Amino acid sequence: MVVYAEEAGLETLRRQGFEADAIHPAIExxxxxxWKARTPIGALRRSVAMYSxxxxxxxxxxxxxxxxxxxxxxxxDNNCWGAAAAAQASGLPWAQIATFLxxxxxxxxxxxxxxxKPPTNWVGRLRDDILRQSAVPLFDISLPPxxxxxxxxxxxxVKHVPDLYMTAPLILSYTAEPLEYPRTQLPASVRMVxxxxxxxAADEAEPEWLAAIERPIVLVTVSTxxxxxAKLIQTALDALADEPYDVVVTTASTDPDTFxxxxxxxxxxxxxxxxVLRRSVCVVSHGGMGITxxxxxxxxxxxxxxxxxxxxxxxxxxxIAGAGTRLPAGRLNARRLRDAVREAVTKKAAAxxxxxxxxxxxxxxxxxxxxxxxxxxxxxxxADISPSDH
Numbered sequence: 001m002v003v004y005a006e007e008a009g010l011e012t013l014r015r016q017g018f019e020a021d022a023i024h025p026a027i028e029x030x031x032x033x034x035w036k037a038r039t040p041i042g043a044l045r046r047s048v049a050m051y052s053x054x055x056x057x058x059x060x061x062x063x064x065x066x067x068x069x070x071x072x073x074x075x076x077d078n079n080c081w082g083a084a085a086a087a088q089a090s091g092l093p094w095a096q097i098a099t100f101l102x103x104x105x106x107x108x109x110x111x112x113x114x115x116x117k118p119p120t121n122w123v124g125r126l127r128d129d130i131l132r133q134s135a136v137p138l139f140d141i142s143l144p145p146x147x148x149x150x151x152x153x154x155x156x157x158v159k160h161v162p163d164l165y166m167t168a169p170l171i172l173s174y175t176a177e178p179l180e181y182p183r184t185q186l187p188a189s190v191r192m193v194x195x196x197x198x199x200x201a202a203d204e205a206e207p208e209w210l211a212a213i214e215r216p217i218v219l220v221t222v223s224t225x226x227x228x229x230a231k232l233i234q235t236a237l238d239a240l241a242d243e244p245y246d247v248v249v250t251t252a253s254t255d256p257d258t259f260x261x262x263x264x265x266x267x268x269x270x271x272x273x274x275x276v277l278r279r280s281v282c283v284v285s286h287g288g289m290g291i292t293x294x295x296x297x298x299x300x301x302x303x304x305x306x307x308x309x310x311x312x313x314x315x316x317x318x319x320i321a322g323a324g325t326r327l328p329a330g331r332l333n334a335r336r337l338r339d340a341v342r343e344a345v346t347k348k349a350a351a352x353x354x355x356x357x358x359x360x361x362x363x364x365x366x367x368x369x370x371x372x373x374x375x376x377x378x379x380x381x382x383a384d385i386s387p388s389d390h
Contacts, residue, residue: 140160217246
């Protein structure tokens with residue numbers, strides 16, 4: 001197996017025994033600027049523009065990788081629209097891997113992206129129908145360059161942006177119910193395999209400062225992709241200063257020294273979350289799929305303060321599943337966050353039930369089996385439904 005990834009992840013992959021190579025540097029240079037948006041719709045449009053800008057570099061990147069390694073099959077992140085086009089044009093068996101929620105637009109759930117509650121009556125269903133007809137085309141302004149790229153590779157155009165996430169014969173979605181809504185119209189190419197439990201730090205010993213903590217822990221973490229969410233950290237420090245917990249904070253891109261830390265706080269840029277989750281009673285985060293599913297797999301309830309991107313959806317799904325609480329970033333203050341954490345801590349049983357259901361989807365073993373099927377089964381051909389049907 002050969003893995004192409006961002007430069008920062010190569011050493012970790014190689015230590016795990018993988019052959020690893022860097023993606024084109026221009027792909028990394030096109031940074032995520034969704035944090036600049038003023039509205040959820042604006043953030044989604046910025047996200048679409050980013051993936052569109054990266055696409056042309058991904059095409060040549062994947063083509064060169066295929067020439068170099070002569071693979072039997074290709075599996076790629078479904079946010080890589082250019083790489084997907086090149087994979088489809090290559091004639092090789094290929095799959096798209098979704099580590100985020102799929103932007104499904106089926107009629108049995110709300111339109112993706114805004115974190116809406118599922119409808120319970122005709123008014124809600126009417127709301128969803130109107131949004132499907134009006135919101136999806138807003139993102140299609142970014143499609144012309146992608147469709148031009150696809151035509152140049154000799155493959156069909158797509159009608160809507162959500163189609164780009166599901167063009168492969170096999171779509172591996174690394175989540176499952178109850179974080180994914182029950183679907184009666186799920187595309188036949190989609191396999192819900194549940195979250196991956198792979199963790200390079202799983203066998204590491206606890207650092208001394210962590211081992212010395214005697215009280216229950218609340219883990220606070222923010223996005224590793226900058227989105228101006230540092231205020232969540234300071235608010236959490238203020239909110240939990242007098243609570244009966246130690247607060248472990250990973251600050252990611254922000255210097256820990258910029259925060260006012262109470263005596264019960266431990267601030268670090270990075271700590272393997274799996275080491276902290278073993279003793280955590282709650283996780284406070286922005287609602288990225290990685291930390292959310294890792295927390296729930298550990299049976300730890302979450303308190304999500306979504307700032308943008310897919311986080312609005314993740315927060316709503318967790319709330320609907322009963323495994324945590326949701327506090328919109330626009331309403332964030334110390335009192336509300338403290339109340340939300342207190343409520344989340346009471347949802348331990350629901351978080352453990354969600355963990356059981358997520359694991360039952362199969363995880364890495366199921367994903368590997370599905371990928372191996374590409375090499376011997378009917379999926380080696382083209383997808384059995386067109387993208388416009390997704």
